[in-house]
Amino acid sequence: MNPGDPLPRVLYIDLEKKRSWVEERKDLFEKYLGGAGVAIHLLEEECPKGVDPLDPQNPIVFAVGPLVGLFPYASKTVAMFKSPLTGNLGESHAGGRSATSIRLAGYGAIVIRGGSERPVYVAIHGDKVFFRDASALWGMRSAYAVGRVIREREPGAGVRAIIRIGRAGEKLVRYACAITETYRHFGRLGLGAVFGCKKLKAIVVSGKRSLPVSNPKKYREVYDEIFELGVRSELMKKYHDLGTAANVLPLNEMKALPTRNLSSSSFEKAEALSGEELARNFLGRRVACTHCPTGCIHLAALREPYPDEPYFYKTVMITYDYEPIYALGTMLGMEDARGFLKLMDIVEDIGLDAMSTGVVLAWVTEALQRGLITLEDTAGIELRWGDYESYIKAVEAIVSQPNHFFEALAKGVDYASSHYGGEEFALAFGGNEMPGYHTGPACYIGYLTGARHSHLDSAGYSFDEKTKEFSPEEAGRALAREESWRQILSSLVVCFFARGVYRPALVSKALNAAGFELSEEELQKLGVEILRKKHAFKRREGYDPAKLRIPKRITEVEAPHGVITEEFVRKGVEAYFEELGLDV
Numbered sequence: 001m002n003p004g005d006p007l008p009r010v011l012y013i014d015l016e017k018k019r020s021w022v023e024e025r026k027d028l029f030e031k032y033l034g035g036a037g038v039a040i041h042l043l044e045e046e047c048p049k050g051v052d053p054l055d056p057q058n059p060i061v062f063a064v065g066p067l068v069g070l071f072p073y074a075s076k077t078v079a080m081f082k083s084p085l086t087g088n089l090g091e092s093h094a095g096g097r098s099a100t101s102i103r104l105a106g107y108g109a110i111v112i113r114g115g116s117e118r119p120v121y122v123a124i125h126g127d128k129v130f131f132r133d134a135s136a137l138w139g140m141r142s143a144y145a146v147g148r149v150i151r152e153r154e155p156g157a158g159v160r161a162i163i164r165i166g167r168a169g170e171k172l173v174r175y176a177c178a179i180t181e182t183y184r185h186f187g188r189l190g191l192g193a194v195f196g197c198k199k200l201k202a203i204v205v206s207g208k209r210s211l212p213v214s215n216p217k218k219y220r221e222v223y224d225e226i227f228e229l230g231v232r233s234e235l236m237k238k239y240h241d242l243g244t245a246a247n248v249l250p251l252n253e254m255k256a257l258p259t260r261n262l263s264s265s266s267f268e269k270a271e272a273l274s275g276e277e278l279a280r281n282f283l284g285r286r287v288a289c290t291h292c293p294t295g296c297i298h299l300a301a302l303r304e305p306y307p308d309e310p311y312f313y314k315t316v317m318i319t320y321d322y323e324p325i326y327a328l329g330t331m332l333g334m335e336d337a338r339g340f341l342k343l344m345d346i347v348e349d350i351g352l353d354a355m356s357t358g359v360v361l362a363w364v365t366e367a368l369q370r371g372l373i374t375l376e377d378t379a380g381i382e383l384r385w386g387d388y389e390s391y392i393k394a395v396e397a398i399v400s401q402p403n404h405f406f407e408a409l410a411k412g413v414d415y416a417s418s419h420y421g422g423e424e425f426a427l428a429f430g431g432n433e434m435p436g437y438h439t440g441p442a443c444y445i446g447y448l449t450g451a452r453h454s455h456l457d458s459a460g461y462s463f464d465e466k467t468k469e470f471s472p473e474e475a476g477r478a479l480a481r482e483e484s485w486r487q488i489l490s491s492l493v494v495c496f497f498a499r500g501v502y503r504p505a506l507v508s509k510a511l512n513a514a515g516f517e518l519s520e521e522e523l524q525k526l527g528v529e530i531l532r533k534k535h536a537f538k539r540r541e542g543y544d545p546a547k548l549r550i551p552k553r554i555t556e557v558e559a560p561h562g563v564i565t566e567e568f569v570r571k572g573v574e575a576y577f578e579e580l581g582l583d584v
Contacts, residue, residue: 001026002515004212007034007066007108010042013122013129015198016056016114020129025109033516034065034108036091037491037530039080042111043089044537053084053190054172054197056115063109064099065493066514068291069211070219072226073498075099075289077180078490083189084174085356085412086431088541089534090189091452094163095289095297096181098205099493101161105207112200121164121202123154126209134201138170143179143351146202156206164202165192166351167399172196173410175356175433179348183287183297183319187353188454189432219513226501226510231293235500239296240286244322245275247436248330254465254560256439258326260333260385261362261425265438265557269335273325278337284317289495296497302341318345326436327358332365333385343388346395356412357398359433361391363413363426372421377405414549424552429453430543438554440464440561442475445572448548449476450483451534456496458483464561472568476575480531484580487530488523532580545573545584 001007008026013019025038032038039061046059060081067074077098083090102110105126112122116131119138123130132153137146143166150162161180168176169192176192177185186192195201213219230236238246251257252270259267271277275298284301288294299317306312318341328347329340347354365383367373375382379402381393397406408416413433417426427434429447435455437443442460450457458479463470470478485504486496492511494502502510504520511518518526535543550566577584 001030001066002212002214005066005515006106006209007103009107010109010111011107011124011129013110013112014114015112015116015120015122015200018116018131022107029066029108030516032526032530033488033491033511035063035076035078035491035493036080036487036534037526038109039063039078039091040530040533040537042109043080044533046111046113047082049540051082053082053087053090054193056198057113058082058194058197060112060191060194060198061109062098062102063493064102065491066516067492067494067510068099068103070213070514071223071510072230072291072293073495073501074493075292075495076490076493077102078493079178079186079191081191081194082541083431084172084193085190086453086543088538088543089451090191090194091534092186092188092191093490093493094178094180094184094186095292095495096161096184097159097290098161098163098180100290101159101205101207103207103211104159104209105205106209112198115198116200119199119201121150121200121204123204125154125156125206137201138199139167141167142349143167144182144349147179147182150202150204154204154206156204159208160204160206162202162204165195166349168351169193169196171399171401171410173352173398174412175353176351177353179351183299184289185353188355188452190353192351213513214515215513222506222509222513225506227293229501230498236294236498239497240294242275242279243296243298243320245278245298245320245325247322248274248325249276251437251439254439255558256437256560257330258434258436258438259330261331261366262427262434262438262553262557263366265559267330267333270330272336273329273334273340278320282337282341284315292495294497300341302338302345316345318348320344323436324354324358327355328391331358331362332391334388335386339386339388343391343395346392350395350399352395352398355435356433357395359427360398360409360413360416361394363417363422364394364409366425367420367422370422373405377403377420379403379406423549427551427553428549430548437461438557438559440559441472441564441568441572442467442470442479444550444554444564444569445472445475445576446479448550448569448573449479449545449576451531451538457486464559472571473575476572477579479572480576480579484527484531485524487527491530528580532582535580535582545577548573
């Protein structure tokens with residue numbers, strides 16, 4: 001790497017002893033680059049085998065990569081921890097300002113150990129680390145308000161990131177998220193609950209360092225190439241214009257849009273929730289992550305009267321993307337955008353992962369209809385498709401947990417269905433609630449095998465869409481290769497939306513400008529190694545691919561490729577692990 005680069009500095013924070021220190025880990029960053037590659041190595045070092053995910057000894061690792069602060073779209077921070085939702089690998093990526101703030105504060109990674117007796121937030125300002133009392137913030141109703149209080153108290157506006165949790169994290173809901181810069185999230189797999197068990201309300205990071213460039217001419221050439229591809233070609237246009245909400249109508253037309261707990265693969269009211277409709281009637285502004293020229297974050301402006309003052313209005317800005325539209329919209333049969341946005345606003349303010357929340361609520365709605373649960377279980381809340389007011393009440397109850405049923409819901413749909421029935425329509429894969437694609441068998445092979453059980457691990461939905469006919473073996477092998485390459489992107493912390501820009505040859509050139517000498521072949525091999533390390537950690541903590549549950553529902557609703565069979569999916573899972581040289 002370039003001489004003088006602060007990337008190898010790892011900041012260790014001990015919440016129990018209220019102390020911090022820095023270690024130089026140059027060998028670690030030279031081998032694994034940063035991001036996911038470095039984070040999985042640090043997680044292996046720091047996480048006690050078999051530790052309860054909600055034990056304060058479960059560590060949190062944040063890591064960034066060598067391209068952050070140098071090139072466009074290198075704007076993500078990787079968080080790793082043991083997931084309280086799945087019991088194995090927890091990995092979540094967030095944009096905003098966090099990656100640049102960590103990098104300019106002078107660190108490549110931050111490791112958080114132990115827990116605090118009392119609520120605390122940690123302020124990292126360059127080389128100084130402060131432990132602030134957060135007792136007054138603990139239990140505050142609004143996560144938005146928590147951010148405002150910290151912004152007013154801490155210095156460093158403009159180069160500062162604030163990562164905080166809401167009430168869901170405090171109450172240890174296992175799919176609670178951590179919110180950064182209001183509109184971005186470490187969403188999946190329960191990082192918010194890990195914060196909560198440590199009594200860690202927030203982390204503030206700011207920095208003012210400069211980053212060294214050893215060959216300015218070469219750096220500028222590579223920068224210009226990346227920038228031009230991002231803004232002059234069609235590669236990123238979709239994300240700027242409508243964002244991922246553009247997926248709603250095409251997926252609906254394909255009959256690949258999960259609706260009403262996937263009882264159908266198309267939604268008759270899809271137009272009302274489409275990116276086009278939201279842009280026409282609600283789009284208030286677009287914002288971007290640091291060092292991103294695209295601006296894919298779309299904010300809806302929802303104008304609402306105050307309850308007791310009909311002629312006085314407030315305007316709330318609410319972020320929307322395809323996945324929340326699917327989870328809190330089509331999966332719940334939401335027929336108008338206003339109801340969806342109101343529900344989305346509450347989910348954001350409480351600090352829940354929108355995707356898991358929507359899938360949980362969809363399962364409850366169907367279970368109630370089928371008589372598996374009663375109104376006594378739901379504390380009198382009668383959940384009905386499209387009734388956003390009942391869903392808002394249910395979301396509040398998931399956090400307040402007034403009875404055993406809502407305590408079960410706070411542990412995810414896998415747990416709840418194992419106790420109350422309805423596993424055949426409980427849509428979780430590897431313990432993580434389903435993403436928003438019913439495109440064919442490859443997407444489900446991807447959900448089951450991906451290290452994060454995410455649609456973005458290996459893009460099985462894309463393989464379904466682009467490949468007309470394929471065997472399970474072809475799908476499994478292709479997804480393993482794709483996920484291996486994505487380990488390089490997530491180690492560089494490049495946004496996956498820019499994967500069309502950062503092809504292997506350009507990645508090698510960008511790394512060269514940052515002081516790394518790695519060929520395309522070496523990068524491919526490194527990606528496989530990092531992915532294998534992730535699966536080794538998962539298996540160490542109890543993940544067994546031979547015991548994966550496949551919900552019957554996915555075989556009952558026709559997808560664009562026809563009827564999906566469990567046999568096809570299981571063969572694809574086997575082929576995925578065979579490609580990586582791992583047993584099933």
